[in-house]
Amino acid sequence: MTGEALAPEVLPDGIRSGFLDDVNGLRVHILEAGDPGQPLVLLLHGFPELAYSWRKIMLPLAEAGYHVVAPDQRGYGFTTGWTGSYHDDLAPFRIFNLVRDAMGVVWGTGHTDVAAVFGHDFGSPVAAWCALLRPDLFKRVAMMSAPIGQGATVGKSPGMGGDIHADLAALERPRKHYQWYYSTPEADADMLHCPQGVHDFLRAYYHHKSADWSENQPFKLGSWTAGELARMPTYYIMDLGQNMAETVAPEMPSPEHVAACTWLPDEELRIYSEAFGRTGFQAALNWYRCGTSGRYMPEMELFAGRTIDVPSCFIAGASDWGVYQKPGDFERMQDSFCTDMRSCHLIDGAGHWVQQEQPVETARLLNQFLDETA
Numbered sequence: 044m045t046g047e048a049l050a051p052e053v054l055p056d057g058i059r060s061g062f063l064d065d066v067n068g069l070r071v072h073i074l075e076a077g078d079p080g081q082p083l084v085l086l087l088h089g090f091p092e093l094a095y096s097w098r099k100i101m102l103p104l105a106e107a108g109y110h111v112v113a114p115d116q117r118g119y120g121f122t123t124g125w126t127g128s129y130h131d132d133l134a135p136f137r138i139f140n141l142v143r144d145a146m147g148v149v150w151g152t153g154h155t156d157v158a159a160v161f162g163h164d165f166g167s168p169v170a171a172w173c174a175l176l177r178p179d180l181f182k183r184v185a186m187m188s189a190p191i192g193q194g195a196t197v198g199k200s201p202g203m204g205g206d207i208h209a210d211l212a213a214l215e216r217p218r219k220h221y222q223w224y225y226s227t228p229e230a231d232a233d234m235l236h237c238p239q240g241v242h243d244f245l246r247a248y249y250h251h252k253s254a255d256w257s258e259n260q261p262f263k264l265g266s267w268t269a270g271e272l273a274r275m276p277t278y279y280i281m282d283l284g285q286n287m288a289e290t291v292a293p294e295m296p297s298p299e300h301v302a303a304c305t306w307l308p309d310e311e312l313r314i315y316s317e318a319f320g321r322t323g324f325q326a327a328l329n330w331y332r333c334g335t336s337g338r339y340m341p342e343m344e345l346f347a348g349r350t351i352d353v354p355s356c357f358i359a360g361a362s363d364w365g366v367y368q369k370p371g372d373f374e375r376m377q378d379s380f381c382t383d384m385r386s387c388h389l390i391d392g393a394g395h396w397v398q399q400e401q402p403v404e405t406a407r408l409l410n411q412f413l414d415e416t417a
Contacts, residue, residue: 048072048121049095053314057102062121063114066147067140072121073114073148074098077105082158084413085145085181086113089164089189090327091245093120095314096163099402100409107410109158114148116166117141118326120318127326129228136329137339141169142176149180159183159413163398164365165330167191174351183354183416185409188365188395190357192375210269217283218273224281226335231325237288239295242316247291249307251278253394254362256294261364263373271370279368306400354416355381358408360393360400385412 049060054074063071074094084104086097094113104111115122117136125135134140149157160181162170167189174184211218224230237244250256264271272280277290301309333339357376359366366373366389377384388408393400 049074049314053310055098055102057105058098063148063151066151067143068135069117069122069124069144069147071114071144071148071151073112073152074101075110075112075152076101077108077110079110079153081108081110083149083152083154083156084109084111085148085157085160086111087145087160087162087166087169088113088116088119089162089166090330091248091315091319091324092164092166093315093318095120095311096396096399100398100406103403103406103410104413107413109413110152110154112148112152114144116169117144118329119322125326127323127329129231129325131329133329133333133336133338136326137333137342138169138172139176139339139342141330142172145169145173146177146180157181159185161185161187161409162189163187164189164395171351174353174355175346175349178351178353181353183413184351185356185358185412186376187357187405188359188363188397190359190366190369190373190376191351192369192372192380207267207269207272211272211280212283214269214273216273218269218280219283220272221279221281221287222331223335224287225328225331230287230328231323233286234288235319235323237286237292239288239292240316241320242312243295244288244291245316245319246301246309246312247295248278248287249312249396250296250300250304251276251291251294252364253306253396253400254360254392255296255300255304256394259362259364259394261362261367263367264370267370275364275368279364306396306402350379351381352383354383354385354412356385356408356412357387358397358405359389360395360397361389361391362394363389363397365395385415 058076088096094115097113101111117125160170160173167186170184171191173181390401390404398405
């Protein structure tokens with residue numbers, strides 16, 4: 044590991060910042076904790092997050108006897124070697140290449156296999172595909188906040204696409220799906236150059252999807268239909284005429300609430316806002332475009348019917364709508380897709396950002412999973 048991106052004073056004692064060179068065409072920024080001679084636990088973040096999102100649970104995992112590594116994934120943070128224009132080739136951001144990135148981090152840190160891969164949000168399908176494609180390498184998997192129930196159609200639900208968008212737009216209160224909004228040419232600029240600025244946009248976005256927003260009281264949806272999807276909050280099923288910055292702006296917490304927010308103090312949020320202010324959002328949004336375009340489904344369909352057979356678990360916040368946003372996935376993940384599913388946990392007091400909102404309980408459950416499957 045070479046260099047340093049984040050200064051030691053912004054990281055918990057015991058977490059190190061550095062770079063891995065020549066990783067599938069990237070120079071990858073990683074955070075790491077623990078002895079590099081111990082078994083590897085790989086942590087994959089989601090959107091709009093960074094390796095920094097794992098800062099609160101890295102040390103408990105390291106103290107349990109693991110070498111813990113969290114990369115800034117392709118298109119994020121201090122990792123370089125990618126291009127992020129809307130008009131650039133999407134292929135580097137497809138799931139199979141993100142698995143190659145993860146494998147490169149494994150080799151780059153001196154390991155030959157992975158004791159466990161944990162993925163949160165969009166990192167969850169990447170972790171799932173790691174375990175599906177290379178169970179010999181990725182020995183265990185924890186999926187967090189985004190259940191995976193579709194095998195070869197990971198990230199996609201039955202009927203996803205087609206007329207659902209017309210049906211959403213035709214509702215009495217016209218709506219649209221956030222993933223297809225994220226796939227538009229305007230989405231990056233809408234967030235990067237929003238009137239409130241990137242920092243306040245991210246504050247409202249994080250707050251809106253957290254347990255701090257009292258209206259996050261999720262429940263199972265009956266089907267992938269416009270009427271059912273429209274029961275979700277607007278950060279998932281947006282008002283048709285609004286962009287994401289406009290969607291979350293009314294939920295901006297008060298200065299008093301921000302000052303009292305212990306799970307994401309303003310100085311910690313600053314790590315995110317400075318990173319996205321520097322890189323923009325487009326490369327991260329290209330992950331969504333790979334899914335909504337359907338361009339790479341044929342290669343994923345080669346694995347239709349395959350299951351995840353390594354030990355697995357699922358963790359999310361009890362106030363996280365992400366558990367139910369793709370109707371049926373939560374159940375299919377447990378019933379058929381993961382053949383060695385050990386446990387599913389919905390943690391009280393957490394919304395979508397479970398490892399930040401409730402890090403002690405999240406770390407306890409992850410270490411319990413590691414112990415039980417050792």
